Amino acid sequence: MGDPGLFTPNSVTWQMHGDPMMWVAGIRALHLQALHPRAVRGVMQNSDFRRDAWGRLLRTADFVGTITYGTTEAAEKAGARVRKIHSMLGATDPDTGERYGVDEPALLLWVHCAEIDSYLQVARRSGLRLTDALADRYIAEQRVSARLVGLEPDAVPANQDEMAAYFEKVRPELACGPEARAVDDFLLRPPTHPLLVPAREVLWRRVAHLAYAALPPYAHELYGRPAPKPATVTRQLRATGTLLRCVPARLRWQLPPKHILRAIARLGPGSRPAPYKLGRQLAILDEPGRVGRTTTGGGRGRWGTAG
Incomplete structure (x- = not known):
């Protein structure tokens, strides 16, 4: 048996991050993250977002895949690279002239919570049935990824209650602001080759609009569009x-x-991510009195793809 990594096949994270809706969740996270002026300013002042947005999205996906399915060594190295990059970057508040680091704990925490909340909300609403205990377990597991980017x-x-309290506080x-508008405009209408415009209109815009629609009501209010x-x-x-x-997972x-195929090759076929596996662990993972509570995804007492 090879190194199972930081999360292991027994985690909620291992099963959930292999779901294709995580791409939709990632776009939702970008929309949400852009609403924190100091955080989005750090992105816009240190990279040409409109020219490298695809690269940024793919690098984020690679980081998440590495820390989820990679070896312990690979995950720790990925975290160290991110921390080193962040330690060298700063941003300037145009109103006050204040210079600050992009690795401020408050900014890292916002990015982390917006991402994890997006993964969880999209997963549950799209049909992955997580009990409240499993959702809490997922949020707790993600403190590992928070450590990797430099948070305590x-x-x-x-858990969900603490996450809700955090969003209420922030x-x-x-x-x-202008930076959030730029991110919003790019995500909904990304520049592309003229020959690919029809595909963008048919495919990308549907996905992007769905990701945007999945934002919480206060985010719609801030962006100035009616909440669906x-x-x-x-x-x-x-x-x-x-x-x-319906697309075969192997494909x-x-x-x-x-990342997932390499993890399966390293650990064997029994490590293959499959949401139904967590249904077998409810007696361990569910807290007393919480088994069977109806979830956002509509499930009861187990986690699986909605029928």
Whole structure:
């Protein structure tokens, strides 16, 4: 048996991050992260977002794949690289002239929470059935990824209640400034080759609009567009999730950088991510009195693809 890595095949993270809806969740996270002026300013002042947005998205996906499915050594090295890069970057507040580092704990925490909340919300609303205990377990597991980017795990939300309290506390700091508008515009209408414009309109815009629609109501308010009805968005997420999950996992996992396939080769076929596996562990993972609670995804007492 090879090194199972930081999360191992027994984690919620291992099963959930192999789902194709994580790409939709990643776009939602970018929309949400852009609403923190200091955080998004750090991105815009240190990279040409519009010219390198695809590269940035793919690098983020590679980082998540490495720390989820890679060896312990690979995950720790990936975290060290991110921390080193962040330690060398700073941003300037145009209103006050203040210079600050992009590795401020408050900024790292915002990026972390926006990402993890997006993964969890999209997963549950698109048909992956997680009990509340499993959702709490996932958030707690992600304190490992928070440590890798430079946060103290104890300062990071460990369950849904703590995550909700964090967002309530940080909301007064959020705003839709010029940088957020630039990110929003790119995500909804990314520049592309003229020959690919029809494909962008048919495929990308549907995915991007769905990711945007999945934002919380206060985010829609900040962006200045009416919030769609949550029930309508949930139906669209479930339909999209059902469609994408019809694509054989082995085919989906062939896309570079093939983290999951390499993990299976390292650990054996029993490590293959499959949501139904967590249903076997509910007696261990569920807290007393929480087994069988209805979840956002509509499930009861187990986690699996909605039928």
